[in-house]
Amino acid sequence: MSAFRFFPAVALCAAFAFTPFGSARAAAACGSGSGSFDAWLADFKTEATAKGISQAAVTAGLSGVTFDQSVLTRDHSQKVFTQSFEEFSGRMIPPRLMRGSNMLKQYGSVLSRIEEAYGVPGEVLVAIWGLETDFGVNIGKFPTIRALATLAYDCRRADEFRAELMDALRIVERGDLSPTEMRGAWAGEIGQTQFMPSSWLKFAVDFDGNGRRDLMRSGPDVLASTANYLKGHGWQRGKDWEPGGPNFAVLQQWNKSDVYARTIAAFATQLSHAP
The missing domain is CATH 1.10.8 (Helicase, Ruva Protein; domain 3)
Structure with a gap:
């Protein structure tokens, strides 16, 4: 989930943390x-x-x-993330909008099958894909x-x-x-939408049918696994993803930063209106 993911507040582990070896x-x-x-x-x-x-x-x-x-x-x-929504979304969305629109077309049939299976629209998945790794370019x-x-x-x-x-x-x-x-990424995220290993194990799916869950190279696996993650965190089919909508809380599960979640929502909405 990205380099912008907010980890729990730093806490020193106890000197005698649980270990099975005594x-x-x-x-x-x-x-x-x-x-x-x-x-x-x-x-x-x-x-x-x-x-x-x-x-x-x-x-x-x-x-x-x-x-x-x-x-x-x-x-x-x-450092504490201090950019406003306007600053962050203005920097992140416009350079990715045309490519995102092209990806919606290129993966149109796959995204339709994914939405049928998981209830998550392609615009949301492509928005996450673009923001996380520039559609798999920078993993x-x-x-x-x-x-x-x-x-x-x-x-x-x-x-x-x-x-x-x-x-x-x-x-x-x-x-x-x-x-x-x-x-x-340096904090352990892997794949084209940056899953932590625990999320990979729980949500990665083999959507291209080649026998492997491959979130490094397979676009269908990447997109379907991301949809599976969102569904697993409560995504409601056909409901709104903008702030205040029932699915915005799910985007906040993807990334705890309100600015990042709002940017996903805004990017997805712009993609849904793209020609």
Whole structure:
């Protein structure tokens, strides 16, 4: 969901956060700097296999993973988003409007089938697609497992990112992506509409029928999975998505920023009126 996604307020994890290996290893639940990362990672591998992830997936996903200070630098330097709706939407929508209109036409039959299946109009899906990654052009280049491991090791939101790292390994185990294919934003979002691994596992669908849930390369899978996410968060077929409408709250589930959700709604409305 995007680089503009607002994470929960920063909170230091407890020094003795839950771990299945008892208090002797509790100190490895999180850390700071790269000094004890290898010890933390060894414990995480043991925990992953204890939670039922195959040794093959753990080995494939975590072998050679190193700490990435650049990820923490980005995380720690996040600033409060201060642009107004007028500023943000004015910067984001106009350069994407013509391409978005073309994408509506190019994927018209697919979007019709998706709306029939999930109840989400194509304009909303194309708006999200354009705002997140310029319709798949800019999906990010950070190795996802390395980024998630770094954020899970850090004590700010350790539990949240430990869970996402587990789910990234489950994606590998399921065969959706190899670890080397799993690249995206610095905070772990992957695919053309920037799913966190937990959302990928829950909502990714194989809509093109090739046997893989491929949100990196398959437009039909990307769009249908995004619709499935919105439906799963309460999207109501045929209802309004503008602020005040019943589906605007669902857009706010996509991104907690009111400005971002309003920009999705405005972009979708403009697309619905495009020639």
